[in-house]
Amino acid sequence: MVYCSSGRKVFYLWGRRFRKGVTMEITIPELLELVRPGETVVVEYETSYVPEFALKLLADYTRENNVPFVIDDNFDSLYTVLVHCDMLGLEVDIDHAYVFKTGGKKEVGGTIKRVEFHPDPRVLVRNYDVAFADTVGTSKNPAINLILGIENLLYFVRDVRDFYRFLLGLQRYVGDKRRKAFYLIHIGLIRSLPPYVHPELRRIATSVWVFHSYPTGVKLSILRSPDLDLVGREFTIDVGGVFRGRS
């Protein structure tokens, strides 16, 4: 359980003491515990293997802990990430994952649900709603929902109103306690879109995480969180361990 001390500079997570201003190492289960059911987390990263490691670590975590795993696969972005994982020598097992596949041709993952792509965001959002209606998550055991390649959908947006129709479609899932959603967003790609897109995506999110990678891991800065104690905290995640066991 996560509980916060009444003081502001120190808080406790699984019996470990975290100080503000000090970067601490955190594990994936600990990190996921910080996310409340219903959250929409915008995860921003630079060019790096963040998507590959996110997929690997979330796949392992959900399988080992019996947490439903849902992947939004927009325009074969899941396939791309899987190929990269393979080349990195990361073994990724996503047989237990439910994949909402929008656009693209490469069908990967356990159970695949097709969301028919449509350039009009109103239709696309409706198609997605239909697919999501019988999601596997529950408020007791919310699904981990990893969203890959969202920028591919944003490229189809023609004007300001279209963008907002799309955005409001995403916003209606904010607070849906059947899931904890993680939107992986490449910061360079999103900045090449119209300048209001990035701040609007951050605005609808309940949490904003920014990742900076270094050779054997990543540093995570929490810019926003519904847990005010977490705002402004920094953590490191060591990913070297996932290679262990390779022969």
Add this chain to the structure above:
Amino acid sequence: MVGVELRGLASKKAVVSMFNFVRFGGLILIENYSNIGAELALYALLNYAYERGLPVLVEDIFDAFAGYVRHFDVMGLTPPMEHVGVLKIGGVDEVGHVVDKIQFEVDPALYLQKKERAIAEAMGDDRYVYIVTGFERLLGFQRDVKGVYVIVNHLRENLGNDRRMSFNLIEGNVIRGFSTKPLPLLEGVATSVVELHDHGDMLLLRFRKSVLTLMEGKDEVLVQPLDVVGWW
């Protein structure tokens, strides 16, 4: 009314007295550049109005208010809502007590006319706190500066409307991203302009123009977000 303490971390008393400075007929523009400032400002405003016994009318443009309320839900915050009426402008997500719904109109003059009629019907002769959320989205939809001008001019006409205490809560980074650049026009017509910024784990209120700073000679105030959610 003189003597608001603006030193160190602001207390609830200091924040409430800042609100007390706001006059009916004025327009306070709150520009949010911080991560959680918009939610906190809205939370404080709803509570302030409730404590003063003032009804609130929220104009929810394209589900902006709905978004903030969804965040309240995840944050575990429950601001009072029984004194709040919501006027929907476009959007699909209804939260709170919706008094009327207006389809989004391309012609801003048409929207303004419909909106004023709906407000008059909902509020009658009461004095009320008028909170607009998502105004930057409305301005972003305008194809040219002319549309922006029509909307801003309407704000100008409503200055001095002494049944309204108006707060316009906008996202600064979003409005600066629109090609029509409506922000300077908006700031020009506002009675007061306050910016919200992150400052470490605190929230910085920067008064860009305000009667308060003229009297106190200070234009920045720090508040601790964890304090704010504990005040009510």
